[in-house]
Amino acid sequence: MKITHIRLGRLSAPLRVPFKTALRTVNRVEDVVVELHTDSGAVGYGEAPPTGPITGDTTGGIVGAILELIAPALLGREVDDFEAVTALVQKAGVHNTSAKAAVDMALWDLYGQLHNIPVHKLLGGARRQLVTDITISVNPPEQMAKDARDAVARGYDCLKVKVGADPALDTARLAAVRRAVGDKVCIRIDANQAWTPRQAVRILNEMQDKGLALELVEQPVPAADLEGLAYVTRNSWVPVMADESVFSPADAMRIFQARAADYVNIKLMKCGGLTNALRIAAAAEVYGVECMIGCMLEAKIAVNAAVELACARSIITRVDLDGPVLCSVDPVEGGAQFDERVITVSDAPGMGIRGVQPGYLSYLDT
Numbered sequence: 001m002k003i004t005h006i007r008l009g010r011l012s013a014p015l016r017v018p019f020k021t022a023l024r025t026v027n028r029v030e031d032v033v034v035e036l037h038t039d040s041g042a043v044g045y046g047e048a049p050p051t052g053p054i055t056g057d058t059t060g061g062i063v064g065a066i067l068e069l070i071a072p073a074l075l076g077r078e079v080d081d082f083e084a085v086t087a088l089v090q091k092a093g094v095h096n097t098s099a100k101a102a103v104d105m106a107l108w109d110l111y112g113q114l115h116n117i118p119v120h121k122l123l124g125g126a127r128r129q130l131v132t133d134i135t136i137s138v139n140p141p142e143q144m145a146k147d148a149r150d151a152v153a154r155g156y157d158c159l160k161v162k163v164g165a166d167p168a169l170d171t172a173r174l175a176a177v178r179r180a181v182g183d184k185v186c187i188r189i190d191a192n193q194a195w196t197p198r199q200a201v202r203i204l205n206e207m208q209d210k211g212l213a214l215e216l217v218e219q220p221v222p223a224a225d226l227e228g229l230a231y232v233t234r235n236s237w238v239p240v241m242a243d244e245s246v247f248s249p250a251d252a253m254r255i256f257q258a259r260a261a262d263y264v265n266i267k268l269m270k271c272g273g274l275t276n277a278l279r280i281a282a283a284a285e286v287y288g289v290e291c292m293i294g295c296m297l298e299a300k301i302a303v304n305a306a307v308e309l310a311c312a313r314s315i316i317t318r319v320d321l322d323g324p325v326l327c328s329v330d331p332v333e334g335g336a337q338f339d340e341r342v343i344t345v346s347d348a349p350g351m352g353i354r355g356v357q358p359g360y361l362s363y364l365d366t
C-alpha cells in the first residue's frame with residue numbers, strides 16, 4: 001500500500017451555540033480535512049482545526065505545512081513501513097502540530113485498514129464505550145446556570161466549565177452553576193491560562209471554602225509558567241491539570257519530573273497525533289499520572305482518532321471529547337457513534353471513517 005496522492009478540503013459545520021473561553025469566541029467548526037490516497041484504493045482520513053490562540057495554527061498554515069513540508073516526505077512511501085513513515089511526519093519541520101496530527105491519524109487509519117484491524121485493537125485496547133463531559137462556555141452567571149441545567153437534562157453528569165475571562169466573577173459563575181445542578185454532578189473548570197499563580201490559589205481556595213466541590217482545574221496559569229503551575233499545584237486544594245503547558249512528550253516529561261501538575265490533558269493537535277500521544281501516555285504510565293483526552297473544536301474525524309486512543313490506554317481516565325456534540329450537525333460518515341455523553345468506538349478496520357457528507361466539505365485545488 002503506497003501513498004499516491006494527498007487531497008485536502010475544508011470542512012465547515014455550525015456550532016449549536018457560540019463557544020466562549022478566556023481566549024476566544026467561535027461560532028463554527030472550520031477544519032482542514034486530509035485524505036491520503038493509496039495505490040490499493042484505500043483512503044486514510046485526518047482532520048485539523050486552526051486553533052490560533054492555542055497552537056498558533058491557521059487554515060493556511062495547516063494547508064501549507066502539509067503541502068510543502070509533509071507531502072514531499074510521504075508520497076511514494078509504503079504505509080507498511082509504518083514506524084518510518086510516522087517518523088517522517090514528525091520530522092517534517094518544527095511546530096505545525098495540527099498539520100502533523102491530521103496526517104499522522106490518516107496514516108494510522110491506513111495501517112489499520114491494511115492489516116484489517118481497528119486502531120484501538122492495534123494498540124491493544126478493547127471495544128468499549130467512553131463517557132465525555134461537556135463544555136459550558138464563559139457567560140453571565142445566570143446564562144451559565146441555564147446552560148448547565150440544560151446539559152444535565154441531556155444526560156451529562158460531568159461539566160467542564162470555562163472561567164477566567166473576569167476573575168472577580170468566576171466564583172459567582174461557579175456558585176450559580178453548582179446551585180443549578182446540585183451536588184451529584186461533577187464540575188471541572190478550565191481557566192485557559194487566565195490567572196496569575198497567586199490569583200489562582202486565592203480563587204481556587206475560595207471556591208473550595210464555598211463548597212463548590214470542583215474535581216480539578218485546567219491550566220490556571222500561562223502555558224510557559226511551569227514554576228507558577230507547580231506553585232498552584234502545591235498550594236491549591238483543587239487538583240491541577242496541565243493543558244496548554246503540555247504539547248510534546250518532552251513537555252509532559254518536564255511536568256512529570258517537576259510534579260508541576262496532578263494530571264495532564266493530551267490533545268492530538270498539541271502533540272502532533274497518535275504517535276506522540278502514545279509517548280505521552282507511556283511516560284504518564286511510568287510516573288503514574290492520570291491523563292485526560294481532550295480535543296479542540298473538532299468534527300468527528302479528529303475526535304474519532306482520540307476515541308481510538310482512549311479505548312486503548314487505561315491511564316486515560318478522563319474524557320473531554322465534546323467537539324461533535326457541540327456541533328448542530330455531524331457531517332462525518334463512519335467512525336465512533338456519539339450519543340450525547342456516550343461514545344461507542346467503531347469496530348471497522350482502521351479508524352472506520354467513510355467520508356464527509358456532500359455540502360460540508362469543499363476540496364482545495366492542490
Ligand code: MG
Pocket residue numbers: 190192218219243244265
Ligand atoms: Mg483546556
